[in-house]
Amino acid sequence: MSLRLRLILLALSALxxxxxxxxxxxxxxxxxxxxxxxxxxINRIGPAERQVANMVSAINFDIRGxxxxxxxxxxxxxxxxxxVLLRGQRGTDTxxxxxxxxxxxxxxxxxxxxxxxxxxxxxxxxxxLYIVLHATVTPGGGFQGGVILASGTMLIYLGEGYAGWRxxxxxxxxxxxxxxxxxxxxxxxxxxxxxxxxxxxxxLPLGIYKDMLSGGLILIENLGVALAVTGGxxxxxxxxxEETREPAAGEDTPSE
Amino acid sequence: xxxxxxxxxxxxxxxLFAIGLYGIVTSRNYIHLVGCLGVCQSATYVLLLAVGYRWxxxxxxxxxxxxxxxxxxxVVQALVLTDIVVGATLTALLLVMAIQVQKRRGTLDxxxxxxxxxxxAADACKGRVAExxx
Amino acid sequence: xxxxxxxxxxxxxxTGTGIVLxxxxxxxxFAIAVNGLVLTLLFLALQAPDVALSELAVGTVVVPLxxxxxxxxxxxxxxxxxx
Numbered sequence: 001m002s003l004r005l006r007l008i009l010l011a012l013s014a015l016x017x018x019x020x021x022x023x024x025x026x027x028x029x030x031x032x033x034x035x036x037x038x039x040x041x042i043n044r045i046g047p048a049e050r051q052v053a054n055m056v057s058a059i060n061f062d063i064r065g066x067x068x069x070x071x072x073x074x075x076x077x078x079x080x081x082x083x084v085l086l087r088g089q090r091g092t093d094t095x096x097x098x099x100x101x102x103x104x105x106x107x108x109x110x111x112x113x114x115x116x117x118x119x120x121x122x123x124x125x126x127x128x129l130y131i132v133l134h135a136t137v138t139p140g141g142g143f144q145g146g147v148i149l150a151s152g153t154m155l156i157y158l159g160e161g162y163a164g165w166r167x168x169x170x171x172x173x174x175x176x177x178x179x180x181x182x183x184x185x186x187x188x189x190x191x192x193x194x195x196x197x198x199x200x201x202x203x204l205p206l207g208i209y210k211d212m213l214s215g216g217l218i219l220i221e222n223l224g225v226a227l228a229v230t231g232g233x234x235x236x237x238x239x240x241x242e243e244t245r246e247p248a249a250g251e252d253t254p255s256e
Numbered sequence: 257x258x259x260x261x262x263x264x265x266x267x268x269x270x271x272l273f274a275i276g277l278y279g280i281v282t283s284r285n286y287i288h289l290v291g292c293l294g295v296c297q298s299a300t301y302v303l304l305l306a307v308g309y310r311w312x313x314x315x316x317x318x319x320x321x322x323x324x325x326x327x328x329x330x331v332v333q334a335l336v337l338t339d340i341v342v343g344a345t346l347t348a349l350l351l352v353m354a355i356q357v358q359k360r361r362g363t364l365d366x367x368x369x370x371x372x373x374x375x376x377a378a379d380a381c382k383g384r385v386a387e388x389x390x
Numbered sequence: 391x392x393x394x395x396x397x398x399x400x401x402x403x404x405t406g407t408g409i410v411l412x413x414x415x416x417x418x419x420f421a422i423a424v425n426g427l428v429l430t431l432l433f434l435a436l437q438a439p440d441v442a443l444s445e446l447a448v449g450t451v452v453v454p455l456x457x458x459x460x461x462x463x464x465x466x467x468x469x470x471x472x473x
Contacts, residue, residue: 003282003367006281006282007281007282009281010277010278010281014274021270024266025263025266025267025270028266028307030262030263031261031262031263031264031265031266031306031309032261032262032309032310032311033262033310033311034310035307035308035309035310035313035328035329036307036308036329036331036332038329038331039308039316039328039329039330039331039332040329042330042331043316043327043329043330044324046323046330047318047323048323053317053318053319054316054317054319054440055316055317055318055327055330056316056317056330056333056334056337056440057440058330059330059331059334060334060337060338064331064334067338068338071338071339071342074342074345075341075342075345078342078345078346078348078349079345079348081349081352082345082348082349082352085349085352085353085356086352086355089356089359099462099463099466101465101466131443137319138317138319139315139317139439139440139442139443140440140443141337141440143337143338143341143444144337144341144440144443144444144447146341147341147344147444147447147448147451147452148447150452151447151451151452154451154455210319229341232345233344233345233452236345236348236456237455240348240455240456240459240460241459243355243459243460243462243463244459244462244463244466260396261392261395261396264396264399265395265399268399268400268402268403271403271406271407272402272403272406275406275407275410276406276410278410279409279410279411284413285413285415287415287418287457287460287461287464288413288415288418290457291409291410291415291418291421291422291457292409292410294409294422294453295406295409295410295425298402298406298425298429299406301429301433301441301445302399302402302429302432305433305436305438305441306436309436309437311391311392313437314437315437315438315439316437317439317440327437328436328437328438333438333440333441334440336433336438336441336444337440337441337444340441340444340445340448340449341444341448343448344448344452344453344456347453347456348456351456351457351460352460354460354464355460355463355464355467358463358464358467359467364464
């Protein structure tokens with residue numbers, strides 16, 4: 001399909017969609033005038049029902065917990081697909097040398113970089129843990145904290161180099177974290193059914209409002225998500241960084 | 257200001273979606289295409305958060321404000337929050353597919369990857385259905 | 391407040407357009423990171439701190455990093471074929 005034909009198709013579909021869009025803009029409530037009734041209701045009853053200050057966490061892990069379970073499995077499936085595609089081609093061996101474009105100078109890592117990474121690495125880990133643990137009180141939760149923790153591991157790569165990173169970040173552990181997190185979340189859903197309650201019904205003691213340990217089952221589900229996201233994203237980084245290494249000697253890339 | 261402002265966020269969302277689509281249509285590089293898809297995705301974030309916003313409302317976190325303070329819609333925020341994180345893993349999957357295409361076919365240009373290109377050219381010359389040629 | 395929101399919305403539209411119009415993937419990575427930062431500020435202004443935190447971590451760190459690695463992998467495999 002030529003570029004011209006594509007643009008014509010795009011213009012045609014725009015001709016169909018733009019009037020509909022204009023009509024929608026004309027009829028929906030103006031920006032900032034009102035919010036959907038469902039959210040309004042949750043804001044009204046949520047804090048008293050669940051002893052949770054952060055309504056977003058309450059929705060993610062309790063009120064609409066089933067949807068988050070679906071998201072969690074999407075995350076798992078996407079990461080599994082990525083890892084299969086990357087590992088399927090080059091195997092699980094680790095390579096020693098980095099790929100380089102010919103003629104590119106090799107700049108050694110400065111000591112200052114190592115120092116800064118060693119100072120900030122633990123700080124970022126603590127911050128990530130703080131974000132994870134205070135999911136029910138302040139902005140944050142398993143998703144955000146997990147991504148922060150996973151990004152923090154990249155500082156090991158920056159400061160200690162590739163070999164140091166591979167030594168400290170172990171693929172098997174990451175697999176266990178990723179799958180274990182999803183398992184914890186699923187068990188949180190199935191557990192209440194053993195005592196005759198509904199799927200993912202919040203049976204645990206709800207704790208004290210504005211306390212870190214509030215929300216009952218929300219905390220455990222949050223921990224499960226944090227495990228899965230941390231493990232999954234670090235796994236993603238690991239496999240992607242492995243892609244920047246030279247294939248090991250004797251192992252040819254498949255030629256078609 | 258007010259009539260413009262009441263439609264602006266929706267128009268921005270529509271513009272982001274349209275420009276992302278334009279980028280996808282005209283892209284000559286799969287990695288660039290994944291970036292354009294990310295623009296389409298950000299349009300949905302802007303749209304959802306705009307639907308759930310209300311003037312003079314606080315964030316739906318009742319720590320500093322007592323419960324009952326008018327707050328914005330937490331449902332759309334929960335939707336967007338999970339979508340951002342899951343979307344990043346899907347971006348990774350698409351990028352890996354782009355890497356695979358480059359490794360197997362030696363190009364990232366969608367035009368050069370058209371599988372039927374040679375076939376169609378052969379058909380046009382002969383005016384009949386050609387046998388698959390090796 | 392309303393001015394700030396309008397400004398951030400327009401900035402988000404402009405940086406989003408930038409991602410599309412920057413055709414060279416290596417430069418596009420920077421456009422993506424800038425867009426992530428603008429979206430973070432916009433979400434913060436829309437009273438969504440949870441979403442802003444998520445976008446900050448994903449939009450300015452994770453996604454640009456994945457793009458950089460993909461570009462590095464693609465460029466070197468092309469160089470390998472030429473050699």
